[in-house]
Amino acid sequence: xxxxxxxxxxxxxxxxxxxxxxYQKAPTLSLDLIESSGVVKSAPIIxxxxxxxxxxxxxxxxxxxxxxxxxxxxxxxxxxKERFAALDAKDxxxxxxxxxxxxxxxHPYSLWHxxxxxxxxTDPVDRTAYMQNLRSALSRGGDLIIAAFALDGPxxxxxxxxxxxxxxxxxxxxxxxxxxxGERSENHITPADREQKFGYYHFRYI
Ligand SMILES: C[S@@+](CC[C@H](N)C(=O)[O-])C[C@H]1O[C@@H](n2cnc3c(N)ncnc32)[C@H](O)[C@@H]1O
Numbered sequence: 001x002x003x004x005x006x007x008x009x010x011x012x013x014x015x016x017x018x019x020x021x022x023y024q025k026a027p028t029l030s031l032d033l034i035e036s037s038g039v040v041k042s043a044p045i046i047x048x049x050x051x052x053x054x055x056x057x058x059x060x061x062x063x064x065x066x067x068x069x070x071x072x073x074x075x076x077x078x079x080x081k082e083r084f085a086a087l088d089a090k091d092x093x094x095x096x097x098x099x100x101x102x103x104x105x106x107h108p109y110s111l112w113h114x115x116x117x118x119x120x121x122t123d124p125v126d127r128t129a130y131m132q133n134l135r136s137a138l139s140r141g142g143d144l145i146i147a148a149f150a151l152d153g154p155x156x157x158x159x160x161x162x163x164x165x166x167x168x169x170x171x172x173x174x175x176x177x178x179x180x181x182g183e184r185s186e187n188h189i190t191p192a193d194r195e196q197k198f199g200y201y202h203f204r205y206i
Contacts, residue, residue, distance in 0.1 A: 017052035049117030
């Protein structure tokens with residue numbers, strides 16, 4: 001039977017973070033959306049399923065001071081922790097080794113970022129759990145930035161089926177209580193030089 005945690009631990013144990021298809025040298029669009037949301041630098045921000053992504057480093061460099069990184073894989077978190085340890089800044093981040101479908105936040109967040117995590121939830125039960133946890137964690141007025149493969153993007157990632165989204169599908173998935181703010185698209189080029197089409201959706205929790 002498929003074990004989500006083992007799958008992701010294997011991925012990060014067997015590949016360098018620079019080789020995985022979702023690797024970005026610079027998470028430009030995520031940063032742009034976070035900055036343009038107007039979230040203040042001291043506000044609590046969580047990168048859900050952030051893995052070994054450099055987004056958390058970029059936010060730290062830009063002066064965002066209340067950062068959390070959550071991932072199901074200890075190996076992925078280990079990569080990010082090593083980078084922060086090299087800066088003597090390991091304590092600058094709250095680290096959560098958890099499955100997002102089972103996550104209970106210990107404090108509210110002003111911004112929730114997810115690039116390419118929610119789209120792995122092919123079971124509606126998991127999607128409902130994710131959305132419940134998001135609603136419990138996000139403050140009213142908080143921002144949700146969620147990126148998923150577009151309808152003309154890949155149908156699989158990391159050998160797993162995913163759910164593709166466009167704006168209408170994401171609005172329906174996120175559900176009532178979220179105001180749609182905007183969307184952006186990205187043609188992500190993988191380290192193997194393949195194109196992957198993403199949609200990034202910005203919502204405010206009202
Ligand atoms: C495609 S990668 C994207 C990583 C990162 N967001 C980025 O854009 O570079 C998916 C990440 O989500 C994590 N992940 C997958 N399912 C998860 C879950 N249910 N809960 C928490 N993390 C999960 C994986 O370990 C992996 O790091």
